[in-house]
Amino acid sequence: MVIRTEGLSFSFGSQQVVKALSLQVPEGSIYGFLGPNGAGKTTTIKMLLNLLQTDEGSIFVFEKELQTNRVAILSQIGSLIEQPAIYAHMSGRENLVNRAMLLGVKDERVDEMLALVKLSNAAGKKAGQYSLGMKQRLGIALALLSDPKLLILDEPTNGLDPNGIIEIRELLVRLTRDHNKTVFISSHLLAEIERMATHVGIINNGELLFQGSVKDLEAISQPQVYIETDNTVDAANLLKRNNYEVVDINHENLIVPFTSKKQMGELNALLNQNGITVFAINKQHKDLENLFLAITKSN
Numbered sequence: 001m002v003i004r005t006e007g008l009s010f011s012f013g014s015q016q017v018v019k020a021l022s023l024q025v026p027e028g029s030i031y032g033f034l035g036p037n038g039a040g041k042t043t044t045i046k047m048l049l050n051l052l053q054t055d056e057g058s059i060f061v062f063e064k065e066l067q068t069n070r071v072a073i074l075s076q077i078g079s080l081i082e083q084p085a086i087y088a089h090m091s092g093r094e095n096l097v098n099r100a101m102l103l104g105v106k107d108e109r110v111d112e113m114l115a116l117v118k119l120s121n122a123a124g125k126k127a128g129q130y131s132l133g134m135k136q137r138l139g140i141a142l143a144l145l146s147d148p149k150l151l152i153l154d155e156p157t158n159g160l161d162p163n164g165i166i167e168i169r170e171l172l173v174r175l176t177r178d179h180n181k182t183v184f185i186s187s188h189l190l191a192e193i194e195r196m197a198t199h200v201g202i203i204n205n206g207e208l209l210f211q212g213s214v215k216d217l218e219a220i221s222q223p224q225v226y227i228e229t230d231n232t233v234d235a236a237n238l239l240k241r242n243n244y245e246v247v248d249i250n251h252e253n254l255i256v257p258f259t260s261k262k263q264m265g266e267l268n269a270l271l272n273q274n275g276i277t278v279f280a281i282n283k284q285h286k287d288l289e290n291l292f293l294a295i296t297k298s299n
């Protein structure tokens with residue numbers, strides 16, 4: 001395991017915000033650390049980076065205890081928490097050259113990093129003029145300069161447009177696939193993470209509710225069929241009479257557990273044959289909020 005915590009806890013005053021967390025982050029994984037705002041993600045990350053002292057429990061990084069191997073461990077971690085520390089009046093390249101000098105890293109590494117995060121063409125532009133996505137990628141390039149084995153990113157896709165999210169996703173996949181890195185990335189949006197993550201930990205109110213591979217998660221997260229019609233109530237009654245389970249109904253749509261594509265066709269035909277107009281019928285995975293409920297219920 002690249003990161004392993006045992007019974008990790010933390011309180012701000014009387015409020016316990018991290019509760020007996022036992023994380024297991026395998027080498028080479030993209031580990032999505034998921035939870036709603038205030039769940040305790042940033043606090044956990046700060047403990048992993050030794051920016052906050054743990055109250056209870058222990059942290060092992062690269063199978064070494066953090067407190068007693070601080071310098072050796074932290075020199076192998078690149079991180080990005082909140083806004084990247086970028087000088088707005090300097091170009092992307094100057095930001096990297098400056099940091100390379102501080103770290104004693106060779107200048108060639110600057111161009112390598114620019115290419116890796118796809119900022120070579122914008123290298124001469126002032127970083128203050130970069131888009132949010134470009135700033136995040138520059139932040140990641142800065143974090144990678146010293147060639148760390150582990151990258152810890154706190155909500156790097158926050159506020160990015162879909163293109164920006166895709167670029168970060170592709171970068172992180174390249175880093176693990178071609179450059180032997182392990183990536184620990186937090187987010188409050190499952191949808192942003194599930195396409196790149198290999199492993200997931202879900203935290204809520206400081207407690208780890210789920211941890212495992214994305215396949216394990218998909219097994220819990222049963223897909224559902226969303227059906228939008230011109231008469232939701234009649235549609236729901238019709239489906240119930242025909243032995244379909246209607247798990248949720250509101251004035252816009254109703255939801256039936258997904259079993260197969262064939263079933264979707266049958267649902268559509270049944271509704272049409274009974275004079276109900278179907279505006280939309282589609283398969284969706286439960287969103288994070290519903291998934292939380294499903295996970296807490298099954299515990």
Ligand SMILES: Nc1ncnc2c1ncn2[C@@H]1O[C@H](COP(=O)(O)OP(=O)(O)OP(=O)(O)O)[C@@H](O)[C@H]1O
Binds near residue numbers: 039041042043
């Ligand atoms: N410096 C602080 N002093 C007191 N309470 C704090 C402090 N920092 C965070 N908290 C509280 O700790 C809890 C966990 O916060 P944390 O920032 O770790 O959550 P998070 O999952 O990272 O959420 P977000 O996505 O909003 O950053 C919250 O209830 C928050 O209000």
